[in-house]
Amino acid sequence: MALASGVRFAERALLRPWALLRGTTLGRTEPAAGGGGDGARRFGSQRVLVEPDAASGVAVMKLRNPPVNALSLELLTELVISLEKLENDKTFRGVILTSDCPRVFCAGLDLTEICGRNPAHCAEYWKAMQELWLRTYLSSLVLVAAINGACPAGGCIIALSCDCRVLADNPKYRIGLNETLLGIIAPFWLKDTYVNTIGHRASEQALQLGSLFPPAEALQVGLVDQVVPEDQVQSTALSEMARWLAVPDHARQLTKNMMRKATADRLLRQRDADTQNFVSFVCRDSIQKSLQAYLEKLRQRKG
């Protein structure tokens, strides 16, 4: 079959996610509100709600890890498994990724997963983060991010791994990689994803400054493809999806692979070294202190 052998190669190289699954409730299926037939049944897990529409071949995947969809190990694992499930079901050609939590798309890494944790836990956590990025970045499905809330750091990376981004026009919904402001450094594959999206000079500035862009600026710099009123985010994401699905799958998939494979391969070639770098970096006393102070500031800052 003509379908990207490169995509398959990369997919084979990925970890099986099942080993990561702890205390999740994946596979549960329930009728969607008001729904009847198979196409209206939703499935998912505790932290990821999937609303599939078999007729259109599009599923809406909602992150629901309140209060801020921080990427806990469980959420990362459930996202990988839900995506894999949709990829293996040939009924589906596209996924709209959005948030079920008000005002926040995704707050990025769950800092409690790397603060005061032992190196083994940090390593397990980072491998799950790599896995989610590889899966989304190389997904054979069309992925559209319907960004209906704040989208810093790891949240931004999930959105950038999609094929297209629609952001709600609310000045509080800022998007970008703010790692430097936490005293940490974006690893090379986050940097590569940024550069591939907005170019080298804009990334150089934004990464060093830890810039979080409000909607108009995010559109201008190319971090998102559309900015629309909040109540039009889903409908616009669906229109974008239709545009992408109008292209024959095999041609689109091969082209996506051609554009993204080299970037993904860079991580695949040095996954263990990247994990070791991450662990030794975040386990430093000075970095732990910065992260603790940042978390404390977040907890004290309300509203």
Ligand SMILES: CCCCCCCCCCCC/C=C/CC(=O)SCCNC(=O)CCNC(=O)[C@H](O)C(C)(C)COP(=O)(O)OP(=O)(O)OC[C@H]1O[C@@H](n2cnc3c(N)ncnc32)[C@H](O)[C@@H]1OP(=O)(O)O
């Ligand atoms: C020299 C060699 C080097 C080689 C090194 C290579 C390796 C480098 C390693 C570095 C890794 C880099 C990767 C980083 C990616 C990341 O994702 S880091 C995470 C960054 N995230 C953020 O900065 C977001 C922080 N959160 C917010 O700004 C806000 O919460 C919000 C805008 C998302 C939402 O605001 P609001 O609705 O007002 O909610 P809050 O009241 O702020 O928060 C509610 C609640 O949630 C807790 N919380 C928020 N974010 C996080 C988080 N990311 N993790 C954990 N918990 C979070 C917050 O503390 C509140 O908790 P309480 O209710 O007070 O308990």
